[in-house]
Amino acid sequence: MSKVSPCLWYDGDAEEAANFYVSLLPNSRIEKVQKNVVDCPAGKAGSVLVVYFTLAGQSFIALNGGTKMDYSYAASFSIDCADQAEVDRLWDALLAGGGKEEQCGWLRDRFGVPWQIVPSAIHDYVGGPDPAGAGRAMQAMLGMVKLDIEALRRAYEGKAAA
Template identity: 60%
Template sequence: MSKLVPCMWFNGDAEEAAKFYTSLVPNSEITHIQQNVSDGPSGKTGSVLVVEFTVAGQPLVALNGGMKMEYTHALSLMIHCDDQSQVDSVWGAFLAHGGKEQQCGWISDRWGVSWQVVPKVMFDFLTSPDKAAAARAMQAMMKMVKLDEAVLRRAFEGKSAA
């Protein structure tokens, strides 16, 4: 059976991006680097053409396409973080490497790729049979930039933010 593997477009720095992405969370690694076999729009012979890698076990491909392309928010990559410490670590890494904060747990990296950095517990909150509690968690999330698991939990449980 075939599988779906997202391919990300870069302009000469696919390997640098893959190294950064694989540094973010466990179970991430570069699995293959393919060089250009001849000079062309994507680079000189021997330069990096394609980098295959995984982030948290998800296969991805980075392609040096030979020109700059812009990313949009229409597609994002989501990292389910185990706890607030991991949210803080991943968020901090994006910021330290030129990322730009956005609303509701979204951040764009220095290449313009949109990421969602989300504590796993958020999915429990939003899928709860207690619709009022789920709505409180959603409303709290909508006011945040980086998601704060403790604040989300207090909102879910109907406790004050103090």
């Protein structure tokens, strides 16, 4: 387990969420499921209290806290995607079952957790060496929901949409 691990709060569906997340990315697995040993505000004895899991090599904790809490965009999880196919796959998977799209590559999954699905290539365009191109790419990104690598490239290069 990592020295520092994000702890995600759930209202009874921590194990479902952890199993879902580990199904999405390589180098991911459930490490341990800890049950309540007594009845408590977080659940009945024998119910899942904590799930320790690894997501793409990073340790996480999913806690059934006993009440619904809302997540804030002040803390979110960013997934670096190698290509558009990975952006598309993760975008669709995280939206499945009731997720909500946001702007600029952000979404909330069905558990309410905020994610950023970001292509690695974004740094070549929004952070590229040509300030005018980077500005065009930034403007293009601000108009996107799911990020589109080819549209970012065209904007950076000053080319009209195909």
